[in-house]
Amino acid sequence: MGSRRNFLEKLTISTISIPILYSPTKLFAASTAPYEGPILRVAIMGLGSYGTRVAKAMESCKRAKLVGLISGTPSKVVKWRAKYDIPEKNCYNYDNFDNIKDNPDIDAVYVITPNALHKEQTIRVAKAGKHVICEKPMGINAKEGQEMVDTCKAANVKLLVGYRMHYEPKTVEVIKMRKAGEFGKLKFFQGLSGFTIGDPTQWRLNKELSGGGAMMDIGIYSINGARYMLGEEPIWVTAQETKTDPIKFKEGVDETIQFQMGFPSGAVASCLSTYAMSHLDRFFLNGEKGFVEMRPSTGYGPIKGRTHKGELTQPHITHQTLQMDGMAQLIFEEVQPIVPVDGEEGVKDLKIIDAIYKAAKTGEKVSL
Incomplete structure (x- = not known):
């Protein structure tokens, strides 16, 4: 079996082939020490109640930043743009978001829409060359889920699922x-x-x-x-x-x-x-x-x-903050949580x- 460190096992890496585990020491240190590594630039698709929660949590992230919006409601985009200082060129609707393939400022899209829409939207994001974080359940059945996994592998992008509990300290x-x-x-x-x-x-x-x-x-x-x-x-x-x-x-x-x-x-x-x-x-x-x-x-x-x-x-640390920082570290450094968060x-x-x-x-x- 991300969010979601006094909670992950430290692993001494002796060879490049051994998977890296998320370091609790590094995570808690990141709360006080300046972070100078890569930032995962995320667009949120679906600006409803949970999208709102994720966006708020990301304000405290060190490794991830909200940079784009995808929504079918123009009024929400206007409100979110003002609140999070999102440039207009990083905002899309459900018809034109395939154009993110031409936007180098977006690394990943977090799909937070109704379950039955996940497969099509995930596949479109993957074909646009962006990493996908999909809220759970990732599809409405296992057949859909496997199609999503296969498409993301073919596109050479990561498919992660919003398992925030896999990063939650007491759970871990x-x-x-x-x-x-x-x-x-x-x-x-x-x-x-x-x-x-x-x-x-x-x-x-x-x-x-x-x-x-x-x-x-x-x-x-x-x-x-x-x-x-x-x-x-x-x-x-x-x-x-x-x-x-x-x-x-x-x-x-x-x-x-x-x-x-x-x-x-x-x-x-x-x-x-x-x-x-x-x-x-x-x-x-x-x-x-x-x-x-x-x-x-x-x-x-x-x-x-x-x-x-x-x-x-x-x-207690906000689950989605831990999740998004953890997923950024997974994408950039292959640092795995104690329980997987992949497709x-x-x-x-x-x-x-x-x-x-x-x-x-x-x-x-x-x-x-």
Whole structure:
């Protein structure tokens, strides 16, 4: 299995072939010491609520800078240009953004649009020769995700997915503890991801734009969390869907899905993804030697958690700031986070989502 250092393992590099890991020392030092390295110049595509959050977080980045805008709403472009001092030549709409191929001032585009638009937009950005950061889920199914990966490879650009938790300090500390064997043989993971969704007309409840319902939006956190907390890939899934409001949650838009995953070691995961219940943001991991509980586990923070050894005390830093600085370092220096944030990682989650939907529909255990 970016955002999202007292949280990554330092690795002494002895040969050029060994991958570099993100250095926590260097990251925290970057907060106080002047940074003089390369800056990742980013255009944000999609100036909605999450795009706004990313842009604000990037104001604190040392290695990444917002330099361009892509939007279908001219009034938003005007407002953002004034706020972030974006030159007009770096602003595009959804019809003409292919022209970024001729703009040397933009290195990468962060695609933050409805799920069903990700594939086409990512492919267009890649063909324009720019690196792509795509918000999750990267597509509406694994087939789409793999097409995106293949296109970016052919274009010789990087495809990264907005896995901010892979850079979050408490999360990374837990992964380090697991890697060090501090929980012993792992037995069980529980992931609860959900909130009560509001406006019934929003794109998240439109299957043509979202590709599904709560699973695509919030359930993916428990899927990804199970994988990085257990350190394994699931080999089977089962799932059960519950729908109490078929008016709000139309055909193909899931309201609540309970799902289970089995892993090669014998560990199991029991998870809940819902748009109908609030206060659900909890991970729990149990092993023969210890445990970890994180609540909130994936919200914007601060993340809180405790293990059998006590409270997790790593500092809260805005997730998207860490993510964008981390991704800049990955693009320029091949410095990898403790859990990948590349397109292949995104495809793995989409394969599991495909299997969960199949299991919920058929009532059968689906092998992966």
